[in-house]
Amino acid sequence: MPDGKIMKALSGFYYVKTERGLYQCRGRGLFRKKKLTPLVGDNVNFDIQEDNEGYITAIKERRNELKRPAVANIDQAIIVVSAKEPDFSTLLLDRFLVLVEANDIRPIIFISKIDKLIDTELAEIQSYQSIYQKIGYQVELISAQENKEYDQLSNYFANKISVIAGQSGVGKSSLLNRLNPTLEIDTNEISTSLGRGKHTTRHVELVEIYNGLVADTPGFSSLEFDTLDLQSLPVCFPEITKRQHDCKFRGCMHVNEPKCAVKQAVDVNEIALFRYEHYLQFYQEIQSRKPRY
Template identity: 75%
Template sequence: MPEGKIMKALSGFYYVKSGQDIYQCRGRGLFRKQKISPLVGDEVQFDISNPNEGYIFEVKERKNELRRPPIANIDQAIIVVSAKEPDFSSLLLDRFLLLVEANQIEPVIFISKVDMLSADELAKINSYQEIYRSIGYQVEVSSTKDGSDLQQLMPYFSNNISVIAGQSGVGKSSLLNKLNPQLDIETNEISSSLNRGKHTTRHVELVEIAAGLVADTPGFSSLEFDQIDLETLPVCFPEMRRLQNDCKFRGCMHINEPKCAIKAAVEKEEIAPFRYKHYVSFYDEIHTRKPRY
């Protein structure tokens, strides 16, 4: 039985790539009973005895998956944040980073539209860039006027399955179009009244870019932390993860506990105070959320 990867899901059909060919398939009825839903990115076994339509019989074990957008087996997330229109938000970036880290996906931070900044604004963005790089994150920057510097992203895509994440209006579709002009993905202007863009991508599909696969998705359509528990939270901050064994108490949550190595590092500014402030905010959000049954 042939094996392949689901490249697109649309209207109940799954388009599976095996070798150089794409096969239109449906999921077998048994999946519904077992509550298994095939996802774009899944490695599957399928039957193509019917020349017009195949059937997926088995979904291989996933290394990770996202629910919104629904995609599996992602290697990395290119998190696109704009420097201007909409304005750069370290809080929003840290929400994306937390979601990505919690799903064991490698993040790459991409700051767009830096050409729109004043000298003072650019200096501020540069300081953020240095902080995130010191944590260990890959950070790249680009302008809206000149797409030639997008070539710096090409090595990240090679041999990886990537998802482009970021708020609407930061230029995700434009980014993909510049990387592969044949895609011709629809883009919309920014809504000036809302200071954000409109969603333009309506289904999940893997497209080939720079010897890799990239998911053309609406990005994270939800930034809720409903799948993240309090014990996972500190592990998703790399600068805290490195110091957590230095805390006096095992299982320290770095909030009210005495002799906490994390709080000491924040006081010395070895950990950026804004990052710790966001950590506390996320802690409170997860701690006070209502249980779901």
């Protein structure tokens, strides 16, 4: 029985790529009984019927998965945030970083539209770039003007499955089109009345970029921490994880506890104050979340 990878999901059909070509498949009824849905990125076995059509018979074990967007077996998430239009937001970036870290996926940060900045604004963005790089994140500044920059991004994609995440209007589809001009993904201008772009991507699909696969998705439809618990939150901040073993109390949550190594690091600027403030904001948000029954 052949095996392959689901490259696209659309209207109940799954398009499975193998060495011999692309097959349009449906899922077996047993998946519905098990409440298991095939996802783009899944490695599957399938039964060929005729005319390159078939039925998926088994889904192999997943390394990880996202619910929104629905993608499995992801190596990394490229978080695209704009320097301007819409304005750069560390709060929004940190929300994306926490969501990605919580799913045990490696984040990479692309800051787009730097060509729209004046010198003082660029200097501020570069200072944030330095802060995130010191934490351990890879951060690239990209513009709509320099094709050379896009060629230099190729190493991020080779032999990996990536998901592109980011707020509407930051240029995710434009980025993919520049990386692979044959895609011709629809893009829309920023809605000036709303300050954000219109959603143009309607389904999940893996597209080929620089010898890798990228999930062209509608992005995260929710930025809520609806499945993240308080104990897992510190792990989503690498600079907190690095220091939490030096806290006096085991299980320290770095909020009100005395002799907390994390708070001491904030006091001496070893941890950026805005990152710690976002940690506290997310902590309160999760703590005040209504329980689900």
